[in-house]
Amino acid sequence: MTQSPAIPLPPPAERRRLRESQSLTQAQVAQRVGVSRETVRAWETGRTTPRGRRAHTYASLLAAAPTRTAATTASTTATAAVAAVPLTPAQAFDALYAFCAPALVRQTYLLTGRRELARESVERAFQLAWHRWPEVAVDPDPAGWVRATAYECALSPWHRFRARHRHPEAPPADASDRALLSVLLKLPPPYRRTLLLHDGVGLGLAETAAETEASTRAAANRLLHARETVATRLPDLQDPVRLASRLAGLATHARLRAARASTVRAGSERRARNWTQAAIAFTVALIGATAFTLHTAPTRYEPPVAPGATVRGVPPQAAPGPLSRTELKLRKKLLQSTTPTGPERVLPEPR
Structure with a gap:
């Protein structure tokens, strides 16, 4: 009697990214x-591993991710082998972008409308992640770093001063989606973010509190308040x-698309180059002003x-x-x- 082979699954960190890529x-x-x-949380943290029929279902669900990059292939069997291959910084960034960007754009849409x-x-x-890639690459949760940023x-709050954001955008076509989005946008930003992270993304309460820089008790109160507000109106x-x-x-349903990873990397490099040139120009102007002051100052x-x-x-005049x-x-x-004291005035005689 032959033993069934083990179901190949991605590493625990990749399981969470694959789930988030499908929203x-x-x-x-x-x-x-x-x-x-x-149980799903234990699978994604690596505490346990699915087996049998559940492993088959879980693997097929993860394999249905809409976007694949150099970090993964269409077959889940080769995931571990590909992950073991060292990637260049650009390839690693592109893999992170492909996993996180599509779902992150949709999540951010729920925050802002x-x-x-x-x-x-x-x-x-x-x-910013590409500009600080040496720091992001070694972060325990690069996806969380990018999501928080x-x-x-x-x-x-500075977006309110931009001309393009002074007028609201067109709401979703479906009436139920419009109602839900309207309720979300009326929540305070911290409550809206907590609700999205916990119920939308699927983070635990402790992870949600850490990402929102709040205590666990404060995050729980925000979550309960947000749920009560949504339940009252819907x-x-x-x-x-x-x-x-x-x-x-x-x-x-929002059907939002993110830019290509190469475009984002090029934009980051261009932005860093512009800031460097601006800093050099400011330094040169400061040196010139200092030299002019030293040249014209009295000795x-x-x-x-x-x-x-x-x-x-x-007496006053x-x-x-x-x-x-x-x-x-x-x-x-x-x-x-008055008597004259000096010589008489000599006048010319007429001719």
Whole structure:
């Protein structure tokens, strides 16, 4: 009697990336495979490994990812072999981008309700990741690093001052999707982000709290408040499992596409080059201004001019104007009593 071969599965970290690339939550995967959500979480963290029929179902579900790169192949059997091959930084970045970008754009759309802002935020996040790739490559969770950066870019309050974001975008065509998106956008950004990470992405409460930089208790309170708000306005979404399914469906129906990985890398390099040139130009201008100041500055000390002082005893000068009667009499008297003391004036004789 021959023993059935073991089902080849991706590494635990790749299992989570494959699930996120299809915009599936842990609850949805658990429902399709027929296990609990805690079991799927244990599979993705490497604590346990599926076996038998569940392993077949789980492997086929992961193999249905819409995008494949150099890091994975169409066959799950070669996943471990490909992962063992050393990749160049560009190949590793392209693999991370292919796994995370499509689902991350849809998730960011649920945060903002704007398609262009979602694509722009994800592209900016990956540009920062490529610029700081030595740091991101050794991060325990590169996908979480990029996701947190994209969420921060999307929720930045400075977007309200941009002309293109002063007017709302067209809502989804479906009425139920419009209602759900409207409720999400009315939630405070921290509550909206917590609900999306926990029920939409499928993170645990501790992971959600760590990514939102909050305590576990604060994250739990935000999650409960967000669920109560959604259930009050949409009573058919009181079940968290149904809410998670609707969030995944809303993100999938948006049909958002991300740019190519090579375009993102080129944009990151161009942006870094522009900042470097601007820094060099500013440094040159600062050096020129300093040299000009040193050249035109005085070389010896010149004491400052003393402030003016009031001279007392001098009568103020009279303003010009007609002479009074007394002044006219005095003037006439002075002219009559004046006697010449110098030589007589010599006048030319007429011819």
